[in-house]
Amino acid sequence: MDDATSARDEDEDPSANQGRNETSMERLDRNWNDLLQELRVTQTGVQLLTGFLLTLPFQTRFSEVEDLQRNAYLATVGCAIAATGFLIAPVSLHRLVFRRHLRRRMVAEAHHLALVGMALLACAIVGVVFLTFGLVTGDAGAAVAATMAALLLTVLWVVLPLRMRAHSPERV
Numbered sequence: 001m002d003d004a005t006s007a008r009d010e011d012e013d014p015s016a017n018q019g020r021n022e023t024s025m026e027r028l029d030r031n032w033n034d035l036l037q038e039l040r041v042t043q044t045g046v047q048l049l050t051g052f053l054l055t056l057p058f059q060t061r062f063s064e065v066e067d068l069q070r071n072a073y074l075a076t077v078g079c080a081i082a083a084t085g086f087l088i089a090p091v092s093l094h095r096l097v098f099r100r101h102l103r104r105r106m107v108a109e110a111h112h113l114a115l116v117g118m119a120l121l122a123c124a125i126v127g128v129v130f131l132t133f134g135l136v137t138g139d140a141g142a143a144v145a146a147t148m149a150a151l152l153l154t155v156l157w158v159v160l161p162l163r164m165r166a167h168s169p170e171r172v
Contacts, residue, residue, distance in 0.1 A: 080120075
């Protein structure tokens with residue numbers, strides 16, 4: 001059986017996970033590697049977003065933004081910077097507890113850091129949508145677009161995974 005078939009079987013048949021025949025430490029290593037792969041994707045996005053946001057005040061038109069937009073910008077930058085910190089923190093965590101036999105705690109802490117980082121990233125994305133639509137359509141359009149973005153991210157990043165999780169008979 002090839003890896004693709006094996007992975008598909010695990011998704012369709014939860015009892016197939018028992019066929020992994022992995023030790024607790026091997027499972028932790030797999031969970032850690034999965035988390036690192038997820039973080040690679042989010043770190044790139046949040047770093048690009050943060051870099052873009054940090055350049056905005058140096059644009060000529062930025063001096064024309066209203067107080068609401070300026071406050072939204074500052075909140076958005078704050079969320080983006082905090083998201084960057086939370087999503088990169090697992091790397092620092094790993095480096096500072098390396099060879100301390102803390103793999104279980106490290107995976108658990110990194111998991112929580114990633115969840116907070118994703119929430120902050122969602123806030124930053126909604127803020128960017130608010131700012132962009134505010135400049136183009138005004139405050140009403142910004143509010144509608146930001147609300148729609150928040151709903152979309154909530155469905156894709158929270159509702160869908162929790163729905164799948166609720167229908168999963170076991171935790172691996």
